[in-house]
Amino acid sequence: MSSGALSRLRAVNATKHPEDSVAFRAVVCAAVVVAAHAVLREDVGGLALAVAVVAGIPAGFVLSHRSRRRNRFGLKVLLAVGMLVAVAQFVVALGGGGASNLAQAQQPLAELFLWVQLLHAFDVPSRRDLLFALVSSLVLLSIAGVLSVSTALALNVGVWAVLALVAIVLAHRSELDERSAPLAATGTVARRSVRRSLAAAGSVTGVLAVVLIAAGAVFAVAPPAGTARTLSFPVELPQVLRTPNPGGVANPSLGDDDPARPDGGTGTGAGRKSYGYFGFADRLDVATRGRPDDSLVMRVRASAPGFWRGQTFDTWDGRIWTASDDRPRLVRGRAPITLPPPADGVIAPDTVELVQTVYVERDGPNLLFAAADPEQVWFGDSALWQLPDGALRTGVLLDRGAVYTVVSRRPRVDESILRAALGAQGPASGLAPAVRARTLALPRSTTTRVRALATAVTADAPTTFDKVRALEEWLRVNVRYSLDIPPLRSGVDAVDEFLFESRAGYCEQIASSMVVLLRSLGIPARLAVGYVSGERNPFTGLFEVRASDAHAWTEVWFPGWGWIPFDPTASVPLSPDTVGAAGEGLSSFLAERLQVPTGALVGVAAMLGAGVVGASGWWFGRSVQRFWRRRRAPWPERWLLRLERVGRRRGRVRAPDESARSYAEALGLLDDERWRRAVSTVETAAFAAEAPDEQARAEADALVGGR
């Protein structure tokens, strides 16, 4: 490189306007560290990177400040080399780590951003550089936002937002000082300085309030975060521990009841985790439910809520459900694994896609929870087992930290479609004979009064759909949801006991009763178990599924459309729900987290709104008061008020001790003979014994624009 080119390069890279504000620099530094910390807490990089970032960024800012007026060309060259090394490291990580899709590139990319931010911290001499660092910290924070699936990021976002706002305000002040010429000050500098600091703090607080209110409003109406198939999905398998019974159900959270144990589960219930659910096994005894606690078992990223189904049961003996055709089909492949249509189902003519990414938070069963029917799976293992009902089992244990994605196709149905789905050969049309037999079978224990009840309740229902709705309605009105029920007596039919004796029970009993009632009418039905969608976290956009969300519901066969879920325990709409806006459920979510009733939160919002309305009302009232004061006051006072208005328009407010004459003089009006006459008229009216004539008053009024 010639010396001329080198000097040109030096000139181009010279610092143009070094920033002197230490406060601005310190706040930007803090914002960058907070953003970097947000990324680090998402398990990005190791300890070395964490130490380098947390210690290096402040050191870089200090060095940048001290050398802001010096020639930094050599340092820039070093930093450029450092950047190249970081990029090379990123490329190696991509290749070496076998990152086959975009999702797997997230971690190396986040590390690269951290290195870039660290190196950039050493080269922020000017305001522009500092603002760039602030924008970069926002990008870092967004990376943390993509990686984060928990609310813990809220602290970083909150602190960063305040710091960023202060930094922007300080940057603007610095810009103002640069753009404007200095004024020779008057008055006491110390007092003014304190006043200005207070005013600055007040303005930052005010702007923060405006930002939060506007952000809240935007968040409340913004479209929700969605998932698209154009991108690949995260896949994680913390450890590959094969299940002892390939293709079978394994559920370590059930302790001794784990069906994967060599003895097939002793049924003692010993060692069962507080979040274990009996339904995620090879059988379901409706007489025992247990009480899964509120532990977070998984998070689901999905564009719509749904039933996250684990498996179904089709064989009922009056007390216990089992899956009669438990011959899973092995499906092999690399992600994404495309699944064949379920053997027991049918491909619906109109479906809607639902993408669900599941983040496992507790060691649980080897079931892939997803809405029916799964079509494609992104999973960390190459083997899956698909059951005839479409349910999926893995060959490995699903521990905390496992991540998988299932793309499902749900029938797009509504009431009219289902009413029309009659089938040429009755409600079971289209089902294979074996499946039909299984899903219509009833045990001998099913009593006559149960069958009679089904017939009586659905007497006026012409279609399968109407029958389902009639039964749902009957159950809603006549039975009570309760976990506190007496133990089932030995030898009695659980459904008969529930419908005619106890009339109280939980979802397994309610759904089982629905299945039995439908089967007695010749309508194929089966029991599904899994989780309800859980509470949606409006910040992460994820459904937080807790152990207590474990649920059982009914699947009913509709010719041409397949198995449609109905939940007799709760009223659930047919068509797939959608999340209307990002902020949907925000108030109830915050109320729960802040341990305040939703009403209180709404009350605070209402009070804020009332405050705004009140302030507006006060302002309006004051205007009205002024108006009436003008109307009722003696003429000289009214004239003076109007003169004040004239003065305000000219940028000069009347001092309290200024007379009409001195104020008019200060406004430069008395050069005009008409104004001199007007002021004399006003003075005469105010102080002389006799009132001025109407003509003079009219002339004076005309000057101030009205009476």
Next chain:
Amino acid sequence: MLVVALGGAFLAIARTSGAGWVLVLMALLAGLLVAGIVAPVVPLARLRLHAQTPPDAEVGRPLEIELRPGAGTGSVLVRIPALGLGWVRARPGVAEGAPTCRGIVEQVLVDAWCAAPLGLVAWTRRLRIDMPELVYVAPAACVVDLPSLPERLGRGDEVVRGVRRYEPGDPQRLVHWPSLARTGVLSVREFEAFDRPVLTVAVMLDGPAGAPEVEAAVSRAAGLVGVALRAGLAVELWTAELAGPVRAPVRTALDGGRRLAAAVAGPLPDGLPAGALVVRSDER
């Protein structure tokens, strides 16, 4: 633009990746943008400004302008182009300007600019404030042959004729101290009337105020008036003002400056004397 672009990018990322936190950041950016748009309007709308200057100013020479804005507008920048005042904060204080053009100022336009407190979006406002002001041009240096005056020219239009003995009632100021010192006799000066030569300066402008040639001519005329007054001549200035032609004597340079500040292109009074110095804007 950057905020909008980032917000759009975040929305796209959130929509495709399902990352709710990115939507939160997008909402914060939107909130920031809203605050950035709305917040500057408040101080700008509240801005009331009163400014004061000395009554006379000269083009290009520093002029102290005292600003007295209302409260809460310190984040607003104001400038008064006519008085050469660049951007200053709208805070109480004294700023220095330099008028850029000659004329009689009654009101000035004030440009106000505010992007506070975030600096994202700037709003401007123009207000007109009263500021009676005469601005005249800087006199140009000039060389001119002027008639010579008697050396013993006294105060006013009189010349000392001689010295006579003091008589009671003579003002003390007329005492001729040198002769008292030499002779010991108290004497006073005697005067006789003297008609100062009158220099008539006629300013013939052809063009709008502010045009370089017009201002140069006015500047030359000011220089001429100054030289003549310093030489002890009586000066009569012939100009055209907005109200019509003006022909009037000029006593001081300030007086001349004020007259010339008001000079515009137009017809001069009739009867311009033969020896008058005519300053034209169309000649250099």
